[in-house]
Amino acid sequence: MKKILTVVIVITCALLVVQSRSYSAAKKNGTVTSKNILSEVSVFQLANQETRNAVLKEQKKIDELSSQLASESVAKEIATLRIAAGLEAVTGEGIEVTIDKSVPAFWIVDLLAQLTSSGAEVIAINGNRYLDRTAGLRDVSGGLLMRSVFLRPPYTVTVIGPQVELRNTVSQTGGFVDRIKKTIPDLRVIVAQRESIVIR
């Protein structure tokens, strides 16, 4: 009798444990998957919106070129290329992100990725403009190497672009500041909005 009782209790407990674990796994799976879909859908939506904006801009340029405004269009192209070439000082609103200690290069690459995804137009690190011909970051003893320029901490990343969007993206939960401070708790990171920034 006691043996039968023992067997029944053991079976019942085993069933309870199995049921409880399968419920927890199903709940966790649902939560993680729906969170992933939302964040990835937003990337698609953003890309499609950017493409729509690009289509409108191209149409506008074509209209300008086709009309009496052709000479103004060439002047605009020259102004845009002068900014893109990085040979002259530029100005505009933006933010400054200051990191007080040396951090691995991949953190700066991560920060640049967040900034460019949020509308950054011009970026400089410790006063050195980040362009195709100066890009490339790696760790070296005591600091970072940006192509052939040695950068010593503290690192100041200066960005021209929409200051509110840039600040919000970098400072939000799960953003760059949140993630780096969880990994390096004693690191000091300051994000400051600026009405006027000059990058030479």
Next chain:
Amino acid sequence: MNSISQFKDYRLQASVFLVVGIIIGTLLAIQIRSDTVTSNEGISNTIRIENDLLRSFTQEHQVLTLQLEELQRKRKELEAITERNSSKKVQSQLKLLRQSAHVQSIEGAGIRITIEDGVAGGLYLTAADMRDMVNALFLQGAQGIVVNGTRVSALMPIRDAFDTIFFGNRQVSSPFVIEAVGNYEALLYGVREAKLKKIKIYAERVDQLTLASYDALIPFTDTKLLAPDTPLSL
């Protein structure tokens, strides 16, 4: 005494049976009342929704991309006509500025890297991996980089979305073919330094590469020249 201990035993057994019976009864009642769900129904619903969303966004993206490419082609034709009608000084300025900004097409020797991820249960490339690769190639002096035909700049956002990667607003899927103009040995060193996850990478030297020009520059909405009236000297 025997009868008392037997009675206590009996009461203990009856209590245990009662409790076990209540538990089993409760479980049965919950089971009968709940909806029948197959073991993977939740997951298959999620996958179905994900696939539908992906299909709809991808179709929209393809239509918009074709429209954009057609407009870019028309714009370039009109720009060429406008430039030919401009003064020689303006034409020369535009040419030099395009070279300085690295926006023109580039030709030269370099490297071609092919990455086919997810093969035979292998790992998938992410946007972070691609950013590391682009960073490593620029660091080793790449004069220009193209991924699946899309010219990549240092300030181009590279983002994940489902199983594709977006370069700016261009969707790029596996297999990934990365071409870079520059010194082959240095670029190969950069590829090894990128330390991608365990994904097969094939790198080959190419004697003549032609990398397309940028489709369009970043629209500078918030940026202005500090001294726009200063004459340009290149």
